[in-house]
Amino acid sequence: MIIALDAMGGDAAPDEVVRGAYLALERSSARILLIGDEEKIHRCLSVGPHPPALDILHAPHAVGMGEIGPLALRKKKPSSLSVAIQQLAQGSVDAVVSAGNSAAIVATATHTLGLLQGVKRPALAAAVPSLHGHVLLADAGAHTQSNSLHLAQTLCLTLSYLRRRFGAEHPRVGLLNVGRESTKGPKVIRDAAALLTQASVPFEGFVEPHEIFSGEVDAVVCDGFLGNALLKLLEGVGEALRVSRTAAVGGKHGSWASRLAGAELSAAPLLGLGKPVLVAHGRSRAKEVANAVLAAEKLVESAVLQMMAEDTELIERLAALRSQDALWRLGRWSRRWRKTLSKAETDKGGGP
Amino acid sequence: MIIALDAMGGDAAPDEVVRGAYLALERSSARILLIGDEEKIHRCLSVGPHPPALDILHAPHAVGMGEIGPLALRKKKPSSLSVAIQQLAQGSVDAVVSAGNSAAIVATATHTLGLLQGVKRPALAAAVPSLHGHVLLADAGAHTQSNSLHLAQTLCLTLSYLRRRFGAEHPRVGLLNVGRESTKGPKVIRDAAALLTQASVPFEGFVEPHEIFSGEVDAVVCDGFLGNALLKLLEGVGEALRVSRTAAVGGKHGSWASRLAGAELSAAPLLGLGKPVLVAHGRSRAKEVANAVLAAEKLVESAVLQMMAEDTELIERLAALRSQDALWRLGRWSRRWRKTLSKAETDKGGGP
Incomplete structure (x- = not known):
């Protein structure tokens, strides 16, 4: 199982997100794919030895916390968030966790993944x-x-x-x-x-x-x-x-x-999608990011959204x-x- | 100073309202005018000797807690609430306290007392x-x-x-x-x-x-x-x-x-009127009714609304x-x- 983690989302990104990934890997059997600015992530990675279950995907652009959700969608440069959702749509990852701009997460997930039959x-x-x-x-x-x-x-x-x-x-x-x-x-x-x-x-x-x-x-x-x-x-x-x-x-x-x-501040799943996308609180620290990853893991295991x-x-x-x-x-x-x-x-x- | 108290307003009316009036009179120098069904009020009054500063005005009809505010206004039979507000408009009392249907209080007060210049x-x-x-x-x-x-x-x-x-x-x-x-x-x-x-x-x-x-x-x-x-x-x-x-x-x-x-559950004044109308919580007990009367007294003394x-x-x-x-x-x-x-x-x- 692979959980994609939006490294650029959240008030304390990417530092706390990367630390959260470390914390989560201590308790989880899933792989984590950190998506974001590779250089910045590597700078944070120096906090410890590189865990074998951690991968990085380069996506340098981030969605600002004040941006309007649907407008963030229309940008030409792919953001860490849109790359993460894209990976989920392709089936390369099993869930996405982001502590970023929730309006942008909702807009991107809805647009890219589509909704369950009849859901508005x-x-x-x-x-x-x-x-x-x-x-x-x-x-x-x-x-x-x-x-x-x-x-x-x-x-x-x-x-x-x-x-x-x-x-x-x-x-x-x-x-x-x-x-x-x-x-x-x-x-x-x-x-x-x-x-x-x-x-x-x-x-x-x-x-x-x-x-x-x-x-x-x-x-x-x-x-x-x-x-x-x-x-x-x-x-x-x-x-x-x-x-x-x-x-x-x-x-x-x-x-x-x-x-x-x-x-x-626990992460909330987006109901109405066929695949797991979890929105973590914008003020999440490492502990909350780790909890969000673990919650995503459980959601994938139970296949609830499907x-x-x-x-x-x-x-x-x-x-x-x-x-x-x-x-x-x-x-x-x-x-x-x-x-x-x-x-x-x-x-x-x-x-x- | 006379405070009009809507005896029929609130979930525990008139019992708790009458008991609240007794409590308030122990701590207040104002007169209280209880407005409501005289017979029911008298039945509650047996809880103690009739205080000299307590008057009663007969108005048998009550506004239900589920009634729609503006519709309550159009009723032909005057309710305890509309009589109380009428007394305030005439200047016979200095403030109104009610724990009744707040939408009805707002509609009646707005309609009968009018609003401050320019206030919608x-x-x-x-x-x-x-x-x-x-x-x-x-x-x-x-x-x-x-x-x-x-x-x-x-x-x-x-x-x-x-x-x-x-x-x-x-x-x-x-x-x-x-x-x-x-x-x-x-x-x-x-x-x-x-x-x-x-x-x-x-x-x-x-x-x-x-x-x-x-x-x-x-x-x-x-x-x-x-x-x-x-x-x-x-x-x-x-x-x-x-x-x-x-x-x-x-x-x-x-x-x-x-x-x-x-x-x-403290009483809230209605801002935008020229005269004091206080809305007490629907679930007010005697203690809260008494506090609302005392709050009304302070509001009258300080002439804030004027x-x-x-x-x-x-x-x-x-x-x-x-x-x-x-x-x-x-x-x-x-x-x-x-x-x-x-x-x-x-x-x-x-x-x-």
């Missing part, structure tokens, strides 16, 4: 510590804005992921909203709930953000802007717990705060329902217009 | 424990969707509130976004930043959610959906800290976690800039259309 967009699924383990948050930042079909499809992808990855028979997934009542929240979320109900998708209805940690649901679905904001707020909570030196004392779940405070390709029936049904709905709306409007027009004709007295 | 919408300003005190979050849920002008105006209202309420000479207020780079986040937030820069409003640019607690800013501004979601997530963090029995041990800011865990009426210059300038921008866009389009039309005329060979 991929979604990032990030794990957040809950009182009894973890809860998934999707979309954690792949796209900043979503329509109701995107939200509904992300929910189906999450259901499929929970089933295939953790063997959960009846995963409980809810739509994140600011109230449980059907009148609450933005229209797009209410429409997504209606679409899911119409397609008979087994979901838990609306879930409020304060219910995330209690373990009532296995995952919550929201648009990528909200997901990313919530994730970053939790990061801030973890930092504040560290700064205020809060320790967990006693209690059955005494370790929640310490888990949150010590939470390594198996998810068999679960696209619901996803296609959602898209069909949405199209039907759009057609029905169009039909209603055209009937109205026709009526108005014929009335105007009659009022004119028939004929010019 | 009111915003809820909620206080969140930071490492060094508190940080304000606005809008915390008055409206679920916002355009760039709403966001920019909320920022100005927050600046004015911080100046008038806490005497901060140079309050630091940022726009909440998922990145500091100007390319990050939804267009509406980037447009709001551009508008604020154009109007020379002193603001801190984009602030990320993980930076809220560090004390770098005094307030963050976002749309009401995100604000409400973040607030509820923090509530969930507080609950999880309580459940996992995490105690703060040592450290200079050792009390942050305990402050968050013990955070009474003084904010003098700070509307920036707010009006923002609206003017936005209109200019809209006019300019319209102009550009009409010039384009005219050009296309005259070209079509010329192509036809001039004349039919």
